[in-house]
Amino acid sequence: MTQTWCEKEIPPLPGEIRALLVDRHGVLWIGTSGQGLVRYQDGKYSFLRKTDGLTSDYVKSLAEDREGSLWIGTRDGLSQLTDVKFPLTKPPKIQLSKTLWRWVLAQRGCLGGQQRRTDLL
Numbered sequence: 001m002t003q004t005w006c007e008k009e010i011p012p013l014p015g016e017i018r019a020l021l022v023d024r025h026g027v028l029w030i031g032t033s034g035q036g037l038v039r040y041q042d043g044k045y046s047f048l049r050k051t052d053g054l055t056s057d058y059v060k061s062l063a064e065d066r067e068g069s070l071w072i073g074t075r076d077g078l079s080q081l082t083d084v085k086f087p088l089t090k091p092p093k094i095q096l097s098k099t100l101w102r103w104v105l106a107q108r109g110c111l112g113g114q115q116r117r118t119d120l121l
Contacts, residue, residue, distance in 0.1 A: 010040055021062035021070070029070060031059030037072055037081075048081070055079045 010028070019031030030038040036049035036057040050057045056074035063071045070081040 011045075013038060013045065018058075018060055019062045019073075021064060023064050023070065024068060029062050031062050031072065033058050037062075053079070 008028075013030060013032070013035075015035050016033040017030055018033050019029075021029045021031075023029060028040040030040065032038060034057055036047055036052075036054050037059055039046045039048070048054050054072065054074065055078065056076035058075040059072055060075060061073035063073075065071065072079040072081060
């Protein structure tokens with residue numbers, strides 16, 4: 001498999017960048033520490049934040065699955081972006097057992113999980 005690299009200059013983005021991903025459409029996704037998820041497309045930035053339905057404004061990791069969904073790992077949980085329209089629905093809070101699994105995602109599926117104690121999601 002041959003990988004092609006290209007260099008592209010983009011305007012500065014204030015704050016700390018924690019994750020980068022270029023999706024199958026060539027869109028640059030930027031995970032930030034405090035500004036949420038940033039999409040850079042056609043020379044413009046657009047933001048998805050906790051107030052829009054993201055689990056946290058502190059993004060730690062980004063992955064794209066085979067179906068084209070974008071998975072956003074944040075310090076407070078995992079969000080899934082299923083299309084480029086930025087879905088704005090918030091998941092309901094549910095009562096779970098006191099064990100929460102944090103899954104590690106890989107390009108070809110789930111690698112495993114880590115558990116921690118919690119009272120309510």
